[in-house]
Amino acid sequence: MGKISKADKKIAYDHKLCQFLDDYTQVLVAAADNVGSNQLQNIRQGLRGDSVILMGKNTMMKRSIRMHSEKTGNKAYLNLIPLLVGNVGLIFTKGDLKEVREEVAKYKVGAPARVGLVAPVDVVVPSGNTGLDPSQTSFFQVLNIPTKINKGTVEIITPVELIKKGDKVGSSEAALLAKLNIRPFSYGLVVQSIYENGSVFSPDVLDLTDDDLIEKFALGVSMVTSLALAVHYPTIAAAPHMLINGYKNVLAVSVETEYSFPLADNVKAYLADPSKFAVAAPVAGGGDDAPAAAAPVEETKDEPAEESDDEPLFSLFD
Incomplete structure (x- = not known):
């Protein structure tokens, strides 16, 4: 078998890269500085099953991606081209992105400090x-x-x-x-960017938890609500606040005028005579007769009973 020419190698490489682009929708762009061939082989073995690693010259990868994008009409592939800077490789995967990144990080090797x-x-x-x-x-x-x-x-x-x-x-x-x-020093493949179905994002996104997403969603809802209230534009998030603010305005008018409605009657009654609501506070352990039981305590608080030296203490509770 004769020696394969450079042109044939380029054609084979182009075919392989285009095939991976068609078969995989997830690509991790990883820096490969100071990564040796043995180390890279160990990483390939660790990822074997649902992921493959493709290394190559950036100019060749860019050319293949650009031509494949024009051939298939899929412009999303072009988002990979700006990511091919420096000594990088492509990890095509069908597995969980976070698990793949963690597997790649296991294969770091210690290295001496060279001049x-x-x-x-x-x-x-x-x-x-x-x-x-x-x-x-x-x-x-x-x-x-x-x-x-x-x-x-x-x-x-x-x-x-x-x-x-x-x-x-x-x-x-x-x-x-x-x-x-x-x-x-320790060196290994370091994931720099992630491509998924045409979208490109930082690997830091993989570290987000459900609590982080809920917190960010709540912050977004709060900002939308504040904006809607400021411009008086009704939204689902702002509607409860608008209704409460409207009720407060109507209640304020009702308190200052003779006009009343059921929800304002209790407020007006309280403002007219707050003492009627003094016994409304719940008493711990009390039932329906709790307010009545609390009254004697109020009366005897200022006049404590005199104790007799001749009577036993338990007679006070008879």
């Missing part, structure tokens, strides 16, 4: 014994790391932030971390 790499996280050298002999003290002195000699080995006195997130790793930092056998 020139941009640190994805802060790197802190912990305090404690390093196990290095005193001749290695110069590495720590160059990086201004406080040390002392303890039992013939170098000991770091306090933790030191060696590299900040976003900074490039220098030769001294890389050499020191290698001597301390510290692998501060």
Whole structure:
């Protein structure tokens, strides 16, 4: 069998990508910086069943997507093109998006700090014994790391932030971390965007819970209600508030005039003589006769009964 030409490889790749676009409606766009071939193979095996990973050059993927969109008339595929920036791959899946993202995140591999790499996280050298002999003290002195000699080995006195997130790793930092056998970075496929049936959204959406959705929905209803009340436009959300406000206005007119209606009669009676409603408050443990039972207590509160030294205490309750 002869060697496959580059043109044949491109045709095969184009056919594969177009076939995936037809078969799958969900695509995860993942960054693949510093991901090795063995690591990528492990991820493929973990996703085997309902997901496939397709890597390739961005220009080739964009061309195939654009041509397939024109061929099928499906313009939704074009939403993938702006997402193909940098070293990225496409994960086509029919499974649950959140579960697929979590499965991909399992395959992160620790990596040493190589010279020139941009640190994805802060790197802190912990305090404690390093196990290095005193001749290695110069590495720590160059990086201004406080040390002392303890039992013939170098000991770091306090933790030191060696590299900040976003900074490039220098030769001294890389050499020191290698001597301390510290692998501060971890790399794997990182989902950056999600495409689903023509819609593109951030993977942070997958972390939303039912409570978050209810809270956002309630906030939206509150804003719609406030707007409707402000412009006096009736909506289902604003109707109860409008009815209550209307009742308050009519009640205010009724209180100030001779006009009355059943719902205003009790309010007028209370305003005319509040004392009639004084016994209306419920008494704990009381029934229909609770107000009557409470009256003697009111009368005897100011005049406590005199106790006799000759009578037993229980006679007070006879």
